[in-house]
Amino acid sequence: MATMPPTPPEASVADAAQATPAFSPLYQQIKSLILQSLETGEWKPGEAIPSEMDLAARYRVSQGTVRKAIDELAADNLVVRRQGKGTFVATHSEQHVQYRFLKLMPDSGDRDDEGPAQRTVLECKRVRASAEVARALALRTADSVVQVRRVLSFSEVPTIVEDLWLPGNAFKGLTADQVAGYHGPTYAMFEVEFGVRMVRAEERIRAVAADSTIAALLGVAPGTPLLSVERVAYTYNDVPMELRRGFYRTDTHHYRNELN
Amino acid sequence: MATMPPTPPEASVADAAQATPAFSPLYQQIKSLILQSLETGEWKPGEAIPSEMDLAARYRVSQGTVRKAIDELAADNLVVRRQGKGTFVATHSEQHVQYRFLKLMPDSGDRDDEGPAQRTVLECKRVRASAEVARALALRTADSVVQVRRVLSFSEVPTIVEDLWLPGNAFKGLTADQVAGYHGPTYAMFEVEFGVRMVRAEERIRAVAADSTIAALLGVAPGTPLLSVERVAYTYNDVPMELRRGFYRTDTHHYRNELN
DNA sequence: AAGTGGTCTAGACCACCCG
DNA sequence: GGGTGGTCTAGACCACTTT
CATH class of the missing domain: 3.40.1410.10 (Chorismate lyase-like)
Structure with a gap:
């Protein structure tokens, strides 16, 4: 990422324009990149997002870093992980918790x-x-x-x-x-x-x-x-x-x- | 832990009697061991618990595994992490959020x-x-x-x-x-x-x-x-x-x- | 300088799901 | 069997706090 200290050899996400000028951990930067793709609808509600390996390759970081980014997105209910199947964009349909906001x-x-x-x-x-x-x-x-x-x-x-x-x-x-x-x-x-x-x-x-x-x-x-x-x-x-x-x-x- | 598969060489927590008969990930077992110490008052509200390194040595697991256990305890508000200082038992005193339960x-x-x-x-x-x-x-x-x-x-x-x-x-x-x-x-x-x-x-x-x-x-x-x-x-x-x-x-x- | 939590990596293996 | 997420390890370095 553009704001990374020169720690890992090759850890520069040679991707689209940076939207995060302020310093933050790598996994946070990955998180906001994934967030952008969710916002723009690159992956739609209910669909699977790319695997951790794919995302790691795409952003040129280790799988563990992608994992931590996705962990936070899952904690925010923006994404749902299913072991053996993949990670899916959260949706108010089919989500087992019908009426998520109705208490x-x-x-x-x-x-x-x-x-x-x-x-x-x-x-x-x-x-x-x-x-x-x-x-x-x-x-x-x-x-x-x-x-x-x-x-x-x-x-x-x-x-x-x-x-x-x-x-x-x-x-x-x-x-x-x-x-x-x-x-x-x-x-x-x-x-x-x-x-x-x-x-x-x-x-x-x-x-x-x-x-x-x-x-x-x-x-x-x-x-x-x-x-x-x-x-x-x-x-x-x-x-x-x-x-x-x-x-x-x-x-x-x-x-x-x-x-x- | 007693219920571990024979994966890591030396990952047997040669400690006190096991209270968790059912199978669960190592870090979950560590989590409940820490939880036990919290319950019994081994570490009191406001005090620091041992460092991740110390706990890793005590339970004979890697620091990363202890970290994941503590991460969950922190997410549950049972413990508060402070970078550079240590991990502390959560308390309703001095906790910056006074009246945590009053909405x-x-x-x-x-x-x-x-x-x-x-x-x-x-x-x-x-x-x-x-x-x-x-x-x-x-x-x-x-x-x-x-x-x-x-x-x-x-x-x-x-x-x-x-x-x-x-x-x-x-x-x-x-x-x-x-x-x-x-x-x-x-x-x-x-x-x-x-x-x-x-x-x-x-x-x-x-x-x-x-x-x-x-x-x-x-x-x-x-x-x-x-x-x-x-x-x-x-x-x-x-x-x-x-x-x-x-x-x-x-x-x-x-x-x-x-x-x- | 030493100690703590925080980040990042790399590699191994496990559990689960599907074709 | 091959893919996915989940666990575990080991080691390096960073950021923050205290002595």
Whole structure:
């Protein structure tokens, strides 16, 4: 790499232009090169990336260095290793953990017991970003955004009502049918239909009283305490690509979190 | 290790009795040996553990294998590495992240801006475990537990009221003064005074309406929506050592969570 | 200068998966 | 059997901290 001290003979990645001027360990530089290829879609969600040996040859470093780079990518859930098969680009489809970002669990039993959520899309329209939405999505006020409102039911019981705001640019042509009809997680649909891969998210959780609209949609009395979950989901490079606010009933479910 | 295949010449840890009968990689076995020493208190919170070289010699494996074991312990927050100085047993004291398990944040600014929480202990008494408490703490109903009720205020505003239940056996002699007067996190006090180290926790979060008691303590109207945060904290080996239920005001604060 | 963790390499073998 | 990721070793040097 361009910034390497002259330690190993031949360890110069004679490749494309360097995008990492600051000094960092070799494996970090390899990591960001791999990251670039993920961003540009050289390897697509669900596909295998080249083997460690191939990558080592490509970047002119040892297998161990590539390994350490991939280790970190795997720890970040950007990539999944499967012994004997290869390393694969992570995807919200087929990933055994359906609903990776949904932490609401039934009070007893697994989420699998209830089967998949039933989705009812109430609204899907193009609007101008409010100041709040613009701030969360790093847009300018009045930029075009797609707004979706939907209800999620578990075992026929409406449990979540949520609004989604998506940058209009990246989600041109999104329809209510797409949101409602896709089999599998909505984030998987975003990958397939729009090439947008959500990589991480941040949530702010509050307790609020249901207003009459939300109460009617959830079939509870107005004033019922609900969890308000505000989520910003990010693609690569910490670019925000979705704002979501959900109201969760917590009479039969709870938000589960693990602390380390 | 006893279960090693005959690969490396001399890789038999001619040490104490094996506690890991099942097959597993060498570094995993080393990891659990280190873990045992942490549990038994051979190295105490805040102290340095032996250097990688020393551990490699002690277990008769290469430095790289010890390194990988320690890497995992560091990822689990059981141990902290400091380049040039050594590897240290993690502690809730002096750990730069004060309040490692408290995810409630002021809506604007850092938690440091408010300074440390003011604690008011309302109650600290020995009681018999209810069925619910017994289940959470893996005790028998009517076993002795210590129950604490306290209020946490930020910037003079009462924001959290929480109840703690602790196994009576491990927390003999806990007093209200100890809980209120200790400088630093309560979990740090548990380490110093009772040798109990909390290693991870699970939380179940719900939205509930404040009853009149809680409302009075928090200075809000009865019926105000509050976050109910139920936490079980574990020491080593997944042994539960604390049940805690907190009611959080979320008018000026929010529960912040990061999803990966 | 000495000691610690951190990086990098090179080579060997193991465990797993598939054709 | 050949490919992939996973483990283990041995040795070199770097970066940081302390004496």
